[in-house]
Structures are given as structure tokens and as C-alpha cells.
Amino acid sequence: MAGKTAIIASNGTQFDAYKVYNIATAAAASDHEVAIFFTFEGLNLINKEAYGQLALPEGKEAVAEGFKKGNVPAIPELVEMAQELGVKFIGCQMTMDLFGLEKEAFVDGIDVGGAVTFLEFAKDADVTLTF
């Protein structure tokens, strides 16, 4: 592995999803070991019901056209690609409980853990990002 990238995803709009998954897939394609910790509204990004239809930030709805024109991949496509490249998804247990969500509500293949699970991964990461 060429490096290690640790990402916290804590916001839930479509913009946030692209920020998180673009960096994550690019890092994985560059042979980084990558883990994303999904917490609070970041959980939307792996929620089976939500992740295919994430809202754009308020006032930015016009950008939808730009996404289409730019041939930007859909979020579920990026999620599949990220997982295929070995990106590790960690759902935050505490916020899942808070929102009353079970592991089954999320895409397959995620781990569920607490803050320490993420910290253990992030403590020797070369790149640490929060979105």
C-alpha cells in the first residue's frame, strides 16, 4: 500500500457525497488503504433509501444540469466502485442509534463501529479529511 487515507463524512447533501467518494476512489486507485467513517447526516451517503436521491444544497438545484452534462457518475455507482477498490465503510453506531437505524438500512459490506474504531484506523493515516 502506498499510503493510508482516513475520511470522516458528516454531512448529507449530494455535494458532500461527491466530495467524499471522489477523494476516496481516487485515493484507493492510487493504492491507498482507505476508510470512511459515516456519522450524523453523513449516514445518508450509505443509506440504501437515500443515497440514490440525495438533495442538492439549498439554492444550488441548478447544478443538477451540470452533473448531467459533465457525465458525472451517479452516487450509487461511485459507492460500488469504492467498495470494489477496497474502500472500507464504517457506520457510526452512536448516530445510527440516534436516528433509529439498523445495519440493514445501509449498503452491504459496511462495518459498524464507534469513534475508537475510526481513530484506530486514522492514527497512522497519511491523509485525514473531514467532509
Added chain:
Amino acid sequence: MIQTDKVLDAIGMACPMPIVRTKKAMNELQPGQVIEVQATDKGSLADLKAWAKSSGNQYLGTFEEGDVLKHYLRKADQSEAKEEVSFPHTLTNAELQEQLGRDDVVVLDVREPAEYAFGHIEGAVSIPLGELENRTQELDIDKEVFVICRTGNRSDFAAKQLVEKGFGRVKNAVEGMTQWDGSTEQSKA
């Protein structure tokens, strides 16, 4: 058109798809093989250069054809870094430079066509190592042949092949193109 081992069509794809696809395609290549990545994402130029650097692969260069960027990369070949050269007749780049004016010598560049295209010694003949076996007749057997590649390893193999084919005067330019500081020329797209 430059001959490569694989062509990847990433036209119309947005970041990070060209990189992700390149990574996947590279996994299917053998060490030393060359890929052409066609992309329209303008950021792919900087991204692929950076990707090659961090992944240890070799970025060769890019041709621009209208809106399409054609990037050329060569998969890292670990053996190139380690293997000892064993062909006994060698010359340094400085010595090679001195010989270039003579008319009874030929410089044979055995790198891949895409490596050759982005910078070679003026007048050098391009025959990739993998094709040399069947193409030695393209060389004048009466001339002295100076064989060069990137780091001196492929040229080592090539020099041995030429001697087996009956070439009498062959030398390996062991320092290779990575250390060549003389002038070079580029091929057209």
C-alpha cells in the same frame, strides 16, 4: 498512431473515473507494457502524472488531438531496477555522444514505441525489444550498433540478441535515456 499494448477509452468521463479506469486497466497489463488512455477530462493530465508518480509507474507523455488527450503510461517493471547487466561491451552516454557523428554507426532504441515517441536521440532506429528477434534485418549488419533503452537492461538483452544474429560490433549504452543529457527529438502524434 503510436503502437501500445492496450487502449483505454475514458472519453467523456469525469474525475475520478479516468484514474479509476486506468488503475483497473493497469492491473491487467504485464510489467513493461504500455497503455494509451484517451480522455477529455482536462484534469486527467495532472492527475495521471501524479498517479504514475505515486504508483511507481512511468508517465511517458501526452498528445492532444482536438478535445481528446492521449496519455501514455508504462507499467512499472521491477526487474529493470535490479537486474545486473551482463553484456561485456558497454559505453557511457558521453562516449556515445562522441560517436554520433560517424556514418558507420547506428543507434538502436529498444524501448516501447510510446517511450521513443516522447524523446529519443536524433536518428535513432526504433525497434522494441520484444520485436527485435524478427526485425534485425532492418539494421545494417556492417555498422557498429549502439543499443539504448531507458536504464540499460533491455538494451543488455538486445545487445546479446544482436550478437547471436551475427552482428560483429555491438555496444550497450548502459546509462540509458534516463541519464541522457544530449539533445533529443520527439515524434509527431
